[in-house]
Amino acid sequence: MAETFTTRPAFRTVALSEEESSYRLRLTLVFHPDLERIGAHTDLQVWPRDQPLKPLAGTVIGRHTPTLSDARSIDEPHVSRTALRIEQRYRTADLSSLSLRIEAGPSSDAQIGAAGAANCLVDSRELKRGVPLRLGHGVVALLRLVGPITPVIDVDFAPGLLGASVELAQVRALLASVANSDLPVLIVGESGVGKELAAQALHEGSHRRAKPLVTVNMAAIPEGLAASELFGAEKGAFTGATARQGYFREAHAGSLFLDEIADTPETIQVQLLRALEQGQLQVVGGKIERVDVRLIAATDGAIDEVSGFRQALLNRIAGFTVAIPPLRHRLEDIGPQAAQLLSSLATDHPQGQFVACGDDPQVAAHWGRIIFDALLHDWPGNSRELYFALRRAALERPRMREQGRPLSGAVLAAATPVDDDSLFAIHKDNDFELKATAACLGWSRQKLYRRIHLHPALRLAQDIPNADIRAALAQWDDLADAARSLYVSLRALRLRLKQLPVTD
Numbered sequence: 001m002a003e004t005f006t007t008r009p010a011f012r013t014v015a016l017s018e019e020e021s022s023y024r025l026r027l028t029l030v031f032h033p034d035l036e037r038i039g040a041h042t043d044l045q046v047w048p049r050d051q052p053l054k055p056l057a058g059t060v061i062g063r064h065t066p067t068l069s070d071a072r073s074i075d076e077p078h079v080s081r082t083a084l085r086i087e088q089r090y091r092t093a094d095l096s097s098l099s100l101r102i103e104a105g106p107s108s109d110a111q112i113g114a115a116g117a118a119n120c121l122v123d124s125r126e127l128k129r130g131v132p133l134r135l136g137h138g139v140v141a142l143l144r145l146v147g148p149i150t151p152v153i154d155v156d157f158a159p160g161l162l163g164a165s166v167e168l169a170q171v172r173a174l175l176a177s178v179a180n181s182d183l184p185v186l187i188v189g190e191s192g193v194g195k196e197l198a199a200q201a202l203h204e205g206s207h208r209r210a211k212p213l214v215t216v217n218m219a220a221i222p223e224g225l226a227a228s229e230l231f232g233a234e235k236g237a238f239t240g241a242t243a244r245q246g247y248f249r250e251a252h253a254g255s256l257f258l259d260e261i262a263d264t265p266e267t268i269q270v271q272l273l274r275a276l277e278q279g280q281l282q283v284v285g286g287k288i289e290r291v292d293v294r295l296i297a298a299t300d301g302a303i304d305e306v307s308g309f310r311q312a313l314l315n316r317i318a319g320f321t322v323a324i325p326p327l328r329h330r331l332e333d334i335g336p337q338a339a340q341l342l343s344s345l346a347t348d349h350p351q352g353q354f355v356a357c358g359d360d361p362q363v364a365a366h367w368g369r370i371i372f373d374a375l376l377h378d379w380p381g382n383s384r385e386l387y388f389a390l391r392r393a394a395l396e397r398p399r400m401r402e403q404g405r406p407l408s409g410a411v412l413a414a415a416t417p418v419d420d421d422s423l424f425a426i427h428k429d430n431d432f433e434l435k436a437t438a439a440c441l442g443w444s445r446q447k448l449y450r451r452i453h454l455h456p457a458l459r460l461a462q463d464i465p466n467a468d469i470r471a472a473l474a475q476w477d478d479l480a481d482a483a484r485s486l487y488v489s490l491r492a493l494r495l496r497l498k499q500l501p502v503t504d
Contacts, residue, residue, distance in 0.1 A: 023047045023147035030335035031140035031371040033357045033364040038335040039164035040068035049148045056088040078136035080108035098124040110135050114376050130331045132375035138364030140371045142332050158201035161194050163333030167325045178320045179205030184295040186317050189324035192382030195298040203255040211254030216247050219263035220480035220490050226268040233284035248281050248291050255294040262299035273313045327382040334374050341390050381439030388440045432489045461492035
C-alpha cells in the first residue's frame, strides 16, 4: 500500500492539552543598553483558558521590578523606580472586553504606544498586537497579550531563527522534534520570515547533515528543462543537451529543499509526484535510478487545489507542516534580531558607535528610539525588511534629542537616503522583485518605479529593448540567469517574453 501523509496544524503538534493552555500578559525587553538582556521577559498575569478572568492587580514596572526570566530586574539607572503603573480599568468576565490603564510615574521619563503618551487606555485588540513602552532613554519593552498557548521549553535549535516570542519558541520546538526523521516537511510563511533558515536547521539537525543540502527555486525552473534540471540528463539526450547531474541526484543521501513550491508549473508537479511516489527517477536520455533524499519544501503562497496545486503532491510533501508567523504577530523578535546586527557591526567596526550602547547614553538613546519606532511598523517584508531598515538606521549619527517627527512605519525604513549603490544591492538581494524590494525599503511601488527610472543601471522589464532580451537569451541557457543579467526578476522576464514578437 502506498504511504500517505496528511498536513497537520503547525502549533498543535506540541500542545500538551487544551486544559494547560493559557493567555499571558507578557512583558519583554526588546532593547536594553546591555544587549545580552534583550529578550528577557516575564508574565505579569496568566489567565487559564476557558476560565473566568481573575482581576489584574496594580502592577509597577520600574528599575527594580518585576524580575525577568534572566533573574534580574530592568536594572538600568536611567529608568525610574516607578516608571509605569498598569491597572485593570474594570472587572470583566473575558479577555474580549479587557481594558488596561497604563500610566507613567510622576517623575518618570516614559512613552507609551504610538502616540508616545505618558498615560493611555489599551484594549484587548491593542494588547494582542503589542503595546510598545519606552522607559528612560535606552530601554524599550513590549507589553503583549499572547495565547492561548501551552508553554514549551525553548530548545537550543535553529540558531538562525532569532527571536524571544512564544510563537518562535514553538517553531523551534517543532523543527527539533522532526529534524532527525525522514518525514517530508512543508514550511509555510510570508516572504522574509526565515523559511530557508528553517530548512537549513532541519538538515543540520538530521542524520543527513554530512551530506549536501541542495536548494532549488521551483519558480525559476523553465518548464521545458524541468526534467533535466531535476533528474539529470545524459549528453546528447536532446538537441544541445550537455550532461547534467540534476538536483535529485546532487542531493542523494542528503536533503532537497524545494523553495517556492506553490509556483511549480503543473507539468513539473506531475514529474515530481511520479519521482516521489516511485522513489526513483528517469534520467533524461539515461537509465532509471533510485535516489534517497529527504524532501523539504517551502511556500509563501496558497498551496491547494483552488490555486492549481495537486492534492496528491501536497500529501507527499506535507508529511509535517511548520508555519512561521509573520513578524508583525511576534514583535518581540525584533529585539534579538537587532542585537545580532549590532553585535556584528561592533565586531566589524570596533572603533564605531555600536560597541558603546552600554557606555554612552547618547548611543543608547539613538537605538532606543529606532527600536521603539520599529515596534509601531507592520513589517510586510518581515525580517528581511527589518534587516535593511536597521542597516540604514546604523548610518545615522546618534543624537540625544529627538529631532523632527517620530520614525514610524515607512519613515523608519527611509530614515536615511538610499543611494544608487544601496538601491542596486537591495534590489539584487531581493532577486530584482519589485514588490519585495519596495517592502524592504518601506517605499510605495510608485516611488520605487521612479527611482529605477533615474538609476544608471536598473530598469523595468517593459523598458528593456527586444534586442537586449534576445542577446541575454542567447548567452544564458537558464532563464533565471538571463533575468539576473538584465537586472529584472524571473517573473517579470517571463511576462516580458510573452510580449516579445517572433521577429522584430
